[in-house]
Structure formats: C-alpha cells, structure tokens
Amino acid sequence: MKLVIINGPNLNLLGKREPEIYGHIDFETFFKTLALAHPTINFEYYQSNVEGELINALHQWGFSANGILLNAGGFTHTSIALADAVAAVKTPVVEVHLSNIFARENFRHTSYIGAHCVGSISGFGLQSYALAVSYFTNMA
Amino acid sequence: MKLVIINGPNLNLLGKREPEIYGHIDFETFFKTLALAHPTINFEYYQSNVEGELINALHQWGFSANGILLNAGGFTHTSIALADAVAAVKTPVVEVHLSNIFARENFRHTSYIGAHCVGSISGFGLQSYALAVSYFTNMA
Amino acid sequence: MKLVIINGPNLNLLGKREPEIYGHIDFETFFKTLALAHPTINFEYYQSNVEGELINALHQWGFSANGILLNAGGFTHTSIALADAVAAVKTPVVEVHLSNIFARENFRHTSYIGAHCVGSISGFGLQSYALAVSYFTNMA
C-alpha cells in the first residue's frame, strides 16, 4: 500500500516556529517514526509552499497511490483550485490539521477542500497524521 | 481508563434509517465490537435526542472520565448551551461525525462545539469513533 | 388509516394564551371535534415543549403511521436536529402552522423542517390541521 503525505504552506517550519506551541520536533523526524511504525506501507512525503505545486503533487499521485493525507494549511480556506484538484483525482484524500480549525479565527472555519475529501481529522497535533494512516490501514 | 461515548439526536436510528447509505449495523452492535477490541477500557455509552440530557451527560462524566467522544448530530451547528457544557467540563472531548460536514449543506459547516473540543474526526462513518478511541489510547 | 398530530412548544397554551388572538378553544377540544368528523381515522395526538421528545415522537410513529401533521412552533426555524428526524422517518410529514410565518418577524421566515416535508399549510388557524387531514384522506 502506498500512502502520500502532502503538506502545504509553513509546515516546513515545524519545530522551528513557536516551538513552545508546536513542539520541537520537525516533520521529517516525525515522518521517519511514522514510517518505521508501518513497515509494510510505502510512504511518500511532499511539502511545498506553492499552491500550484501542491496541485501538481495531487495530480502526480492522485491516480496511483492508495491514499493521500493532505494538510493544506492556509490554502484550506481560500483555494478553489486546490479543492478542484482534490475533486479531480481518484485516490481518496483525507484532510489533516495540526490544530482544531473551529477553535481559531473565523476565517479558518471555512474549508473548500473538505467538501471533496473522504474525511477530516484536526486538532491532535502530529497524531492527526497517525490517525489518518489508521484509517487507511483499518488498524484503528 | 474510562471513555464515554455520547451520541446526540437521531443516532438511535442507525441501522434502521436509510440503511443503503448508513449501513445495516446499529450503534449498539458496533459499540459491543468496539468494547471487545479494547478489553482494558471501561466504556460507557449514552444516547439522547434531548439537548439538555446531553448537557446532563457531559456534566455527569465530564469531571471523572478520561475522555469523551461526542457526536452531537444536528446540535453541533446550533447549540451554544451544549458548547458551553463542553467548555465547562474537565475531561477532554473529541468531536466525532459519521459524515464529512463540509460536504453537506451550508448550515452544517458551522460548529459551536468544535471550538471547545481537543480535536475533530469526521467523515469515516463508524470508524470515526474507532479513530477517536485510538487518540485516547495512543494506539494510533 | 392512522394519522398522528405532533405539536411543539407553547401549543399547550392554546385557548389560554392571548385568547383574543388565538381564540378560546384549546387544542384538546379541537382535536375531539376533528376526530368525530373523521370516524374512520385512527388519530393520535402528542404535544411536548421538549425538542428531543418531539424527535422521539417522530421516531416512534414515523415508521408505522400513514401520516404525521407536525406543528413545530418555534423549533421550525432553529432545529436542524428535528429536521433531520423528519428526513429520517418514512411516514410522510405535513408542516402545519396556525399563523402565516411570512407575515411575522424575519427570523420566522426560515424553515429547516419544511425542506423535508411533503408540503406546508400555514395561516388558517386550527383549520390548517383540518386541511392537512384532507390531504391525507384525499377528501379535499
């Protein structure tokens, strides 16, 4: 089984940005731990701050992978183009957020992307990704 | 560890209501399977169609249980009183939905309750509950 | 044929509340007259001020009765949970109002419930119920 994690804008700063809030661990380190815990899964990881490159990534893996975990960051609430890409591909996509979007500013309560995802997991920090993997592996 | 599942309005119809969409399994049956899969957890299950009884349930378990899984159904989008109850209790609450609320009608895109929950899991059907349990058990 | 009349909040005050507007007749008296006028119909009458008990009533009769007349009062405009219940049951439901909701305050111009009812009859006072019965009996 192949699962692809696609991270959007500012997530490359994890571990560096406000560590007292987001923790000291960067995403690459977490990613290795996650891969080790699921040796039978073929993981792919991609991050970009460019809206269009995220669309390209969805196009690239969206017809072959078994599942995509998408944390679109700030694009979640504004990008119709990214939402169109989620709708266009065949691989099921799970929306993931570190924080609970309903506990933040009003402009984060909208999600264009969510409308086309299988489901959404938000608020559990890095564990949000692990839970999404559980969905795909039916291990939960 | 004690976990309480609190289900809101119309979830007692599961298995009976539009089974071609929601499946033929009722919640009690699923609950037994879930409990069997986690023998070390002390599960409690409560359902009511009455908003105030859900508030009562949050008050009853919200100072002693280790975690609460709350599927508030239609009250998610309208009940400030229920959201106040989630804010008032000490036990961490995870918001759970069978369906993806962003893929439904506009009036379901709002969540008063979400603002006070640890996190939210929606769109995975009954597996949404299993993923929430994973969060509490750190099994994910 | 079995028809169930379900009345929501404050309708138990009929005859007592502002009688110069709503008249001096209470609902129970009207109900007896209605039942006498249709001797072949098996009528059931239920009233509650509790939203969840109205949902319970819809669940109880919504898979066996031939028709339901629902006057949800103030819940008409606010209750997604009650609207979900109307959508979930199999018995056809007719929305009934004593007054014409479009001639009242703006916040009464919305109806969550109406979206899932067969039809709606409002503004004819107690005769609104009689007209709804006519629909079910095809007597009209």
Next chain:
Amino acid sequence: MKLVIINGPNLNLLGKREPEIYGHIDFETFFKTLALAHPTINFEYYQSNVEGELINALHQWGFSANGILLNAGGFTHTSIALADAVAAVKTPVVEVHLSNIFARENFRHTSYIGAHCVGSISGFGLQSYALAVSYFTNMA
C-alpha cells in the same frame, strides 16, 4: 360564492413541461374537474406570464370575489408590486404552490406575497388548489 384562481408565469406549460415530474395533466383539465366537484361555486380562472397583468387581475376581482387562489410562480420571490396588489385588494387571497418552496433553491425561500395572504398551501401538487378551495368552502 365566487372563487378566482390566478396562475402566474410558466404554469400554462403544466402537462407539457417535464411531465415525469409535474404529471401529464394540464391545468385546464384539472380546473374542469375541480369545478365539477364544487357545482355551487362560481369559478373563474386566469393565467398570465406578465406580472402587470396579474396585478390587473387582482384589481379586477379583488373587490368583488369571495376568495382568490394565487400561484404567483417565480414572481412570489421577487415582486414587491404584486405583493402590494395583494395588500391593496379586499378579497382574501390564499397563496398556493405546487412544490414545497423550502425544499428548493435558497432564492425561493423568500415570499413577498405571503406577508399579505390569509395563508399558504404548498407542496401538494394540484391538490394544493383543492385544499385552498376547502378553506373557502369550510368543507375541510
């Protein structure tokens, strides 16, 4: 007793337009059946696609007839002028709709006309007219 049925835009297509939805019967045929069923009533029928002609019709019969059944079609949601006409005449007017306006697009959830009608009956197809007649005849 004289009752006037006034139909607005596109209702002349009944029976011809999407018959699998609206049925194969045109309004004239239904009208004859209705008149036959109420031999003591003096019925009048008028249809126009022109907003101002509907206003003219309300003016013509609105000071002499005993009742008017008005299905204003798409003008229901946009015509302040037509609503003013309903308010200006003395004959009581009942709003009638074939379909349940709350189960359709958002822009159909508004009714300027309803604010000045005695009551409203919608969602019962052609039977909506029959129920309105029942109101006037007190047969219900």
Next chain:
Amino acid sequence: MKLVIINGPNLNLLGKREPEIYGHIDFETFFKTLALAHPTINFEYYQSNVEGELINALHQWGFSANGILLNAGGFTHTSIALADAVAAVKTPVVEVHLSNIFARENFRHTSYIGAHCVGSISGFGLQSYALAVSYFTNMA
C-alpha cells in the same frame, strides 16, 4: 413645455384603496386639478401595472418631452430594466413617491431607479407631484 407623468403598479387604485390612508381622491381627478393650475404646460398622463409598458412609455416620451415624473411604485426597488430605461433616455426624470420610502419596510429602502434620476421627492402624498412640477417650471 411638455411634462409626462408616468405612474407604475397599483397607483390606478388611488382613491379606492385604503382611502383612510391614501385619501378619497383618485389620480385622474388630481391630474385635472394639476393641469388647470398650470395652463401653459402640456401634460401627458400614463399609468400601467406592466413593467415593460412603463419602459415603453419612457422610450416613447424620453427623447422629446421636457420632463418626466416617474412614480414606479413597487418596481422602484426591484427593476434594473426600468432603471436602465431611465438611464437610456435624454429627458430628465424626477422620481416621485406618495409615501416616505425610508419610513416603510426595509426592502423599500433600495432604489435602482433613483441612481439615474435628477432628483427624488417622496413622502408628501399627491403634493409630491406638484413639487416635481415646480422643479421643472422653476416656480418653486
């Protein structure tokens, strides 16, 4: 000097409709008085309940008359087409209303037509017309 008065929907009912509010005088009678008081002005009067016929009237006189007094009634607030006609003609148009539109319902506080008129006079009953004539005659 030629002045044309164009009256929109329901104004033909003046004197007949709610006379305790609008007075017992019909527009034709008022019109004769007005014409007598200004013997040097060539007056024309036109009334229609049909939006398109009002547009036609604006087209007919809007390139030759010296001034137009337009009371568009309920179309004031809804008709972009009528406003386009006012913008298209060359004769200056004065907006006239019997009642003060800001003292009525919210939906009457908008005026598409006003944006293209020279000015607006509202709230003075039939005297609103006389004041508009004063504007054109510079008698004021």
Next chain:
Amino acid sequence: MKLVIINGPNLNLLGKREPEIYGHIDFETFFKTLALAHPTINFEYYQSNVEGELINALHQWGFSANGILLNAGGFTHTSIALADAVAAVKTPVVEVHLSNIFARENFRHTSYIGAHCVGSISGFGLQSYALAVSYFTNMA
C-alpha cells in the same frame, strides 16, 4: 409576593466550574442568602438544562407568580421557542445574566428572549439576581 428564579443550562455547575472565574459559591447557597434577605417574599427556584423544561416552568408559574427572573444561559441567543413562552405568559419576566453578554463572543450579542422581557440586567455576577429582585420589590 411570589418570585420565581428560573436558571437555564450549565448554571447547575456554578461553584464547581472554573471557580477562579465564577467564584466558589454554588447557586443553592446564594439562593438561601437571597431568601433570608427578603423574608416576606415567597421564592421558588428551578433549574434545568432542558430547553423544553424551561418552557414548562414558564407555563407553570407564568400565570400566577408576581415575577420571574430568567437566566436562560446559552438558550438566550438561540431559542425562539423559549422567547415565545416568555411572550405567552402574563407574569413579567426579567432577563438576568452573570456576565456582560456584549463583552463576550459575537454570537452572544443576540437575544431572542430579551425582546419580550420587561428589562435586562447583566454583568454583575450573582448580584444581577439581587438587582432584579429589587426591581420587583421596588426597594431599589
């Protein structure tokens, strides 16, 4: 003189919930002090988390008591049904809030209930109730 205090959702947690904010005193204790301070008043106290039971309480005392103090908690901002009940009863009702609703979230700035109350007192903590009693006793 008979005065009834009706408390809505989550107010049963007073003294237990976030005591550093709301204080360590529970409502029952406060109620006893209040009663002692007004020995000539016949006080009644009722609390429920169930919207419909609050409506029932208003019906029960709303035709006989001399005054009602209503703290509807989160229902203040969402319940048209409760507001209808306040409008329907004859006893004057005073709206009471512990906190100042205009200093809190936007969705608490609306009050359906306030429209039908004699007056409103908010922001003075438990003293809000004492001030409302002063109104009824004219002691202020």
Next chain:
Amino acid sequence: MKLVIINGPNLNLLGKREPEIYGHIDFETFFKTLALAHPTINFEYYQSNVEGELINALHQWGFSANGILLNAGGFTHTSIALADAVAAVKTPVVEVHLSNIFARENFRHTSYIGAHCVGSISGFGLQSYALAVSYFTNMA
C-alpha cells in the same frame, strides 16, 4: 409662519468647496434670496458641524416652529441620535439633500433620519430647499 433651516456638516463650505460641482454661491447668499422671495415667512438659519449641536437645534425649534428643513449631510447615514431627535420633536421635519443620495456611494443609500421625516427632497441642488419651502407654504 416660522420655518427653520438646519444644515449639517460641511455645508458651511458651499461656494468654496469644488465650485465647479456645487456652484459659486454660498448658502448665506442663497438664504437671503430665499427669504426675499417669501416675505411673509419668518426664516431662521442654523449650521453646525457638530452632531450634538444639530440635536440641540432640533430641540430648540422643534416644539415651536411650523416646519424644519434638515440637511444632515453625512450624519444622515450614521446618526441614530439625530434620528431620535427628529422623532422626539413635534414640528414636522423635511429631509433635504443637494445631491441624489441614490446616485452616490453605497454607504449613502441608508437614511436613519428619513424614517421620521414627513418627506424627503434630494438631488435638485439648492432648489431642494426651495421645493421644501413650497411644501410648507402649499404654494406648489
């Protein structure tokens, strides 16, 4: 007969401000011409840029003068306090504007003041005042 003209903010700049648009005549000059043309009227003129002083002026003359012409300028669209003053006095007030407010920015399409005035005259430049005087003198 005593008529008072009350001018609001920025109208003291007339003749000085953008004369190519508003003309080279200042208000005082116009006022003298107006007074000369109506020798039997006792005119009073007041201007202020201070909202509260305009309220004071309404209080001062609003119980004795026969009519008030109020051009509230920019306060027209924002001042509830000024509108309350118009509502509180007994003298009839006519709203006057130099320009047509519906042909300007959106935020000028609202009028709090208009709701309490007898009528409104806008768009005719200084002649708007003359027309308002005509209303009071019945000369029109």
Next chain:
Amino acid sequence: MKLVIINGPNLNLLGKREPEIYGHIDFETFFKTLALAHPTINFEYYQSNVEGELINALHQWGFSANGILLNAGGFTHTSIALADAVAAVKTPVVEVHLSNIFARENFRHTSYIGAHCVGSISGFGLQSYALAVSYFTNMA
C-alpha cells in the same frame, strides 16, 4: 435549422441610445446582415420590454426551434420567472450580452438565467450574437 433571437428590455433603443458607446447601428440592421451571412438558417427575431412576453416567446419557440439566443438585459439579474421558463423549454438557450457584466455594477454580477443556459457569451458587442450563432452552426 431554425434559430430565434429574443431580446429583452431597452435593446430596441440600440443605435439611438448613447451611440458613442453602443454604436450607430440598430439591431434590425445587424439582424439583416447576420441573416444574409447564414442563408441556410431560418432566423426569427423578437424583442419586448415586457418580462412576461419574453416568457411567452420562450414557450412559443422553445419546443420547436433548434436554438435560442437570449439577451434578457436587465431581467438577467432579477427574473426568476424568466429563468424558470428557460429551464422549462427543450430548445437549448445561449445567454448573450453586449457588455461584459462583470465589468459593470455589482448588481449585474448575478444571473438567474445563466444557470439554465447551455453557455454564455458576453462583452463582444453585437459580435456576441454572431459567436452564439457559430456555436449552433458548429462553424466556429
């Protein structure tokens, strides 16, 4: 092949209205040129300023012609009734505008009609019609 061009309000003024903007050619002249350029097409042309007559025209040709070009002018943004007529007929309808509606006032950015048309062509002046004909002839 039979194609019908239906023009709405104010388009009869073409060539006469603001010719420096809209050009000196009237629609009839353009229509002749268009017909000459497509000798094998049976063209029909209809214009009216009356909303209901445009609905009539859609009914008349909407079940027999091969294509309809509809420029509804100002009705585009306000007429639900006209949009219903487009939805009711069987002939494919193409929406045509002389000007680009998104470059004009905000209230022209809405189109009720567009939702039921095959497609929309706007902003190319009279050439918009020619492009729509190209669509029907597949000549493009």
Next chain:
Amino acid sequence: MKLVIINGPNLNLLGKREPEIYGHIDFETFFKTLALAHPTINFEYYQSNVEGELINALHQWGFSANGILLNAGGFTHTSIALADAVAAVKTPVVEVHLSNIFARENFRHTSYIGAHCVGSISGFGLQSYALAVSYFTNMA
C-alpha cells in the same frame, strides 16, 4: 462615595417628549429624588447631546469617581470613540437604558459601549438608574 450619572442625546427631553410613553417626570426631578434617597452619596449629573462632550465627561470623572452610570442613548449603537473612552478610564461604568434595547429596532441591538462596561441594566425606565445605584452601594 461619588457617583456620576452621564446622560446622552435626547434625554434632556424627558418629561416633555411623548409623555404618554416616557412619563411626565423630567430627569432633574427624578435626580433630586434619587439624591434624597441616598444622602451619603455624592452625586453628580451631566447631560449632553454632543458625543465628544460625553467623552470629555468620562475623562473628567473616570479617574476619580467611584462609579459612573452611562446612558449613551443613540450613541450606544454607533460610537466607537465613546466605547474607547469607557475602556480608557478606570472608574467602573454601568450601562443604563430606559427601554429594553432588544425590544426595539434591529439597529439598537448592537452595543459598542457594553463591551467595556461592568454590566448593563435596561428596560426599567427611571428605575434602571436606581438599580445601578444599588449595584454601587451594594444595597441590593
């Protein structure tokens, strides 16, 4: 103890304005009665129709008095500057209204000022002031 009552626009008309609604007593008379009833309190009374003078008054007493009762009248709903002044001073301010603002027009349901006041008392007529004094004296 020093308490200052600050009254905003139009409150100087009390007793004179619509006495059948607001009563025949003017504020000065009421003020004397209030002072007599609390001989140990050093009262100050200030009224102005000018927004900036009310800000000045808040600045003048807002660092020395023990309490301020502010009835900002129509400025309550529009003045951010006055709300800033309430936020800037150190003396606790209680918002007072004669009428219940939620029972009036929609534009009176907003309060910029309330967000910075200790609490709010509205709807009890002149007794609203007395209740606010009770709050400061703890007499309630």
Next chain:
Amino acid sequence: MKLVIINGPNLNLLGKREPEIYGHIDFETFFKTLALAHPTINFEYYQSNVEGELINALHQWGFSANGILLNAGGFTHTSIALADAVAAVKTPVVEVHLSNIFARENFRHTSYIGAHCVGSISGFGLQSYALAVSYFTNMA
C-alpha cells in the same frame, strides 16, 4: 496574428479527469486540431497550476500578442493578483470556461478576472476556445 491560450489549474487533467463528463480528448490534441483549422494564426499554448506562473505568462505575452484566451479555472473566483495582471497588460484578453459558471456552486458565480477582460465565453466545452478564436479572427 499571434494568439496565446493560457490555461490555469487542473486543466492539464483534461481527458483523464472524469472523462464521462469532460470527454476523452486532452487539451493538447484539441489544440492541434484548432491550430490546423487556423493555419494563418500563430498559436501559443501554456498551462500551469501555479498562480504566479500564469501571471508571468500574462506579463510575457501581454505586450506583444494580438490576443489572449485565458481559462483561469479555480483562480477565476479568488485571485486578485491574476486580475491585476489582466488589467496591467495591453493585449486584449478573453475569459474562457468549459462549463457555465452560473450553473455551478455559489462560490463560482464571482469573477475577479472578468472585470478586466474584453468578454467572456463559458459553457460550450472545448468549443468555448474556438468561439474566442472566432472573435479574434472576426470569422464569426
């Protein structure tokens, strides 16, 4: 004559994405057919999912080409930056859409880009491009 076609996000999936809806032909194939049909035109084709690269493309050809066909996909409704680019270049730009944007979700009814284009063609599938070419070649 040089014409440039600029395609935005997700249009590279044409032929691959939901072929039962969008057809089996990809854009490159269509582009070759289009170029063959217009041998005298020098065509250029560019596609990108990156908003900024589309802006770059407009900058690159927007001062030299004779025309640009822009299908901005999902950016149509959100990108002020792209709209600024259209406004900044000198080459006339025609907005093109495969589907009719008014027949889709509400958030697609807005177009920032349209305000600066010559015209707009939408809803004709790939033929929309051909019609836009017709505009530039005056072949239509």
Next chain:
Amino acid sequence: MKLVIINGPNLNLLGKREPEIYGHIDFETFFKTLALAHPTINFEYYQSNVEGELINALHQWGFSANGILLNAGGFTHTSIALADAVAAVKTPVVEVHLSNIFARENFRHTSYIGAHCVGSISGFGLQSYALAVSYFTNMA
C-alpha cells in the same frame, strides 16, 4: 512650510491611559520634541473629542496649510461627515494611527477617511507621526 496635526477622540489621554501599553509620554511632550527636530516647519496641533470640531479644524487649515496629519481615532471607522470634510479641503491629508488597525477588532478594519487621504501610516506608535512628517518634508 506649515503642517497641522489633528488628533481625534481619546488621544488627549495619551501617557495617562494604560501607560504599560501606550507608554508614559503624553502627546504634548512628543509634539515639542517633534517641533524641535524640525525647526523650519511651522507646526500647529489641535485635539478634540468632538467630531464636528475636527471637521471645523479641517475646514480652518484645509485651504492654507501644506499638510495635515489626521489621527481620527474611533471616528475613522464611523464618520462619513469627517470623510466628507477630508474630501472637501485642498490640503493633502495623511491618515495616522498609533496601532495597526488590522490587528484589532473587526469594526476597526473599515476606514471611511482613508478613501480621501493621500496615504496612511499605522502601527508605529508615536513614530507614525514622525514618518508622516518625513513624507511632507521629503526627508525620508
């Protein structure tokens, strides 16, 4: 060169109001430092809490000074009359704010005044004034 600084409501409290946030320096002291640093500039300073007096100040200096620095405080977001005054005068006006208005409450994100100013500088505390002076002196 003559520059005038006009400060609006509550700015007279600077140094006294929340000094831990706004600092201990009052505006007069800062003003002296600013004047000393620019000995060739003829500075004028004016502050008022009265909206109309700020308008008067703009009128007084707005036709003779070389530049005006306007910090309108809370009036920035509500005063159309003040914005009209900025538009009416000839001296260029620069909008100045101590704090960044986009980082504060939603109702501070609007600026009527900004639309008529040369430019805007906000968020730099008292240095905002110095930067505005730099603009006028071209020293920057």
Next chain:
Amino acid sequence: MKLVIINGPNLNLLGKREPEIYGHIDFETFFKTLALAHPTINFEYYQSNVEGELINALHQWGFSANGILLNAGGFTHTSIALADAVAAVKTPVVEVHLSNIFARENFRHTSYIGAHCVGSISGFGLQSYALAVSYFTNMA
C-alpha cells in the same frame, strides 16, 4: 543592519505598466537609489509572482534579517498562508503599498497580512518604501 524588500505579484511590471499613473521608473532603478542613500544598510531585494515563493522568502530571511518590507500586492487581501508566514517568522515585517488601499475597490479593503505586521504604510508611491526604511533606521 540587514533589510529585505519582498515584492509580490505584478510589481515587476513597474515602469512598464500604465506609466502615466505609476511613473516611468522601474523598481530595480528605485532600489539602487534607495541603497545608495543608505550605504550602511545591507539591502536585499526579492520579487515573485508566486505566492509560495514569497512564503519561502519570508522563511529564508525571517529569522536573520533585521527588518522586512513586504508589498504583497493582490495577495494582501486573500492569502491566509502568507499571513501565517508573517506570523511565524521573528523578523519584524512592515506592510507597504504604492496606492492607498482604502481608496480602491471594496475587495482591497481587507488585509490578512496586516494583522501580523508591525505597521503599515500605504499610498505614498515608491516613497512608501523609503518611509518604511526610515522606521527601521529610526531616522524619521
């Protein structure tokens, strides 16, 4: 001291785009002049039309430079992701605009980015950058 200027979409067209409005000077030329005027500052300049590349640039310099001048162009009003990046970095960021955003279209009156910047300077053309440099050098 190191200062970085980051320019967003379309700013690379400066000097080329509408030179009669924006001037004939391109940004690179201005940048050289600016650098020459401040020989002790280590300037860096970066421009991109790609939203994500601007985020990358903020990440790259946002933990080491002493100040960042950000002109985000059209992304100012739509990009939550860019605003998140400003919030995430440690270097203070000043928002810069050539034009006054409040004097342009409504959709430019919002700024997501401004909420996280130190301050904002807009409307002074290229001098806006110089003023921002003054802020960082304290030269102002």
